Amino acid sequence: MKRILLICFKFCVTDVEGFDIVNVKELKVRGIPMWRTASLLFVALTTVIGGMLSIQWKAYSKQEIQIDYTETVTQELSVQSSEKDLRITQRITGLQKEKEYKVNIPNELFHWTCINDNGDLCESKDENPQTFLPEQDTLTFQYTIPIQKENASFFLSEWTTTISEVTVRSTDIEIIDTLRRNGTWIAGAPLKGLKELDLIDYYLFTGIGDAPALYWQPSSLKKSQGSQHLAFYSEQAGIDNRLSFDELENLNGFPYLSVVFTNQSVGKSGKGLIVTSPIFKEEDLKRLIADQYYETKFREMPKEDKWLLDVFTAYTAKLEPETEKGRAVFKELNKKLSNEEMMQLFNRVNNESAEITAAKMDRFIYDLKGIHTRFFSLNRSESLPIIPFYYYDQRSIIINEQEKSDIEAIYKEKTLLYPFIETVKGLGFEVTMLPDHEAILVIKDNNSYRFYLNRNIFIYNEEDYGLLENPLTNLNGKYYISKEWLQQLFKVSIDEGEKAIKISI
Incomplete structure (x- = not known):
């Protein structure tokens, strides 16, 4: 432990890191006796030393706690x-x-x-x-x-x-x-x-x-060593000769695994051990082995994120996901990422030593693409319907000089889209979803707009206008509008700066 202060006789104070020496005899305080000055100095030094010792003790205690967790x-x-x-x-x-x-x-x-x-x-x-x-x-x-x-x-x-x-x-x-x-x-x-x-x-x-x-x-049971990390046990010799799992065994940190082929206790699996039927399909066994790898690698994964293992297993073993959520997520990933990007993403997963979570998967995609998504986090619950993959813009949205923390722009392909209802409300319009849920009515002053959700027309001040495309984009039940349509229909000004997007009318 460092020496912080050295108190010597005659109330001399020296700091080992370079404080000036202070001698009580040289202190001249008008109207205050020397003994009282010395007493005040002693109290002050005691307070300083106590504070420093307290800080050091807290730091030491934190260090001890960290050591305990890595025992x-x-x-x-x-x-x-x-x-x-x-x-x-x-x-x-x-x-x-x-x-x-x-x-x-x-x-x-x-x-x-x-x-x-x-x-x-x-x-x-x-x-x-x-x-x-x-x-x-x-x-x-x-x-x-x-x-x-x-x-x-x-x-x-x-x-x-x-x-x-x-x-x-x-x-x-x-x-x-x-x-x-x-x-x-x-x-x-x-x-x-x-x-x-x-x-x-x-x-x-x-x-x-x-x-x-x-x-x-x-x-x-007869044992045969498939490789350094894989052992097979069966009643018949040579069952391992037709099996090849090179792409799995080359995974980072592939654990030792015993595979038992028997008609007893079929369907059991635990750390490092799988018991399965001697009558099997190679792809089913490959799935079991990949499952075992990810279960071991991410055994402390939060329960709500466990469905991710189905996605990891499917990609690594080159199989279809087993769960409905896994299939939907896999489909979205294939639409948004190239083959090379998919390979880089799952290599990152396989090389990760810490636990994998949905939020961490989103960060991996940001590291890969340089743009943010909440795809995995939004789909964290296996029981809820799939929410499509999209990227979002981190810049602040300012409408009529007021920052809107609840409004977030997203990307569809390369087009930036703004949440329609929230944006036009911020511009001062009244917005009503009509009872038939087939149109949205937007009113401000003497102007009214009626947007049909499933038709390429809109009505402006009771006049019909045909369009080549619908101005509104439906993403998972929420409607968005592009910069171009906002400017053309509502005559707004949009300034897309480096840190903020300013929209005004």
């Missing part, structure tokens, strides 16, 4: 197979001594306890049953997971305890099996070791990040 640990899981359950010991290492941690316990875990290195129950600062203090740098949890039927396959996805605000760097899973040796254990992580002894089998899986999914079935 990383490793974990070891020991799974012992018994007749009716799995008995699990989970050891997390790399924690801070005597710091309080909150644990998250899935409902599927039973007889859960936390113990320290001496075998005693973990301590807590308060009465919260889900907060614990490690004596050293480790917390150990013990629990069981019931198994419904002795000889039935089972799939475990959310099967471990997690700690809030802690990131797991790596996970080792040791399986000790004496009762289910006739079957096969598979995890969503590489198998690093297998020992089959007379009475017991040992498996060791080692993976990156949090605990992968775990699967067991009561029959033998």
